[in-house]
Amino acid sequence: MRRALPYVLGGVLSLAVFLAALSTAILGVSFDREFYAAQYTALSVPEDLRVDLPTLMGYTEVLILYLQGEVASPNVVATVRGRNGLLYGEREVKHLQDVRALFALTFLVRNVSLVVLGLLSLALLWWRDFRKIARGYLWGSAVIFGLLSIIGVLVSLDFTHYFTLFHLLTFDNDLWLLNPATEYLIRMVPEPFFMAAALRIVLLTVVKLAVVGILALVVAFRKSLPV
Numbered sequence: 001m002r003r004a005l006p007y008v009l010g011g012v013l014s015l016a017v018f019l020a021a022l023s024t025a026i027l028g029v030s031f032d033r034e035f036y037a038a039q040y041t042a043l044s045v046p047e048d049l050r051v052d053l054p055t056l057m058g059y060t061e062v063l064i065l066y067l068q069g070e071v072a073s074p075n076v077v078a079t080v081r082g083r084n085g086l087l088y089g090e091r092e093v094k095h096l097q098d099v100r101a102l103f104a105l106t107f108l109v110r111n112v113s114l115v116v117l118g119l120l121s122l123a124l125l126w127w128r129d130f131r132k133i134a135r136g137y138l139w140g141s142a143v144i145f146g147l148l149s150i151i152g153v154l155v156s157l158d159f160t161h162y163f164t165l166f167h168l169l170t171f172d173n174d175l176w177l178l179n180p181a182t183e184y185l186i187r188m189v190p191e192p193f194f195m196a197a198a199l200r201i202v203l204l205t206v207v208k209l210a211v212v213g214i215l216a217l218v219v220a221f222r223k224s225l226p227v
Helices: 003-028 033-042 045-049 053-067 090-127 129-157 161-169 191-220
Strands: 077-080 083-086
Touching: 003 090, 003 129, 003 191, 033 045, 033 191, 045 053, 053 090, 077 129, 090 161, 129 161, 161 191
Parallel strands: none
Antiparallel strands: 077 083
């Protein structure tokens, strides 16, 4: 058991690094104002809603602050497609409450994974079997990468199907089924917006994992380190 422990620690470390990388990427992209502005422009959202981009970004700022838990409501009085009133209807507000809860969970995962990483770092310094730990990390990362590759291929073949499946698994209601004819949230962030966000999240996560993976490779095969 003692011989296997460094490999186990490395495997747990790989999971913690993955969760930290993924959660920080999700939060980073989801709250990136420049990303919203770029996607709004690319998808012609201001033209569709008949508002200028700065005004739309003002509405988006309130939405982001709400999802971050900084304000009590996502709603604003807005003039959209020639109609003045509250931007979101009752179903949209209730759905955004569910989305806010998901982001609260994402914040929790990020914070817990970072704490675990800190504790594991202390354990690694005490254990000092760096090469074995690094090899355990690489094995754990290989399993995670393999599973992610399978998921990535499936999602890329039919994003709409798996995007729908995600909603069915995540939410216990149908509030996410919005009507673009009467509800503006789905016109602000249509499916192509989420496709671009998912791709960016994946790329950011992979880059972070690659950097740590290269470091682990160096440690795993450097003979001057403790075995």
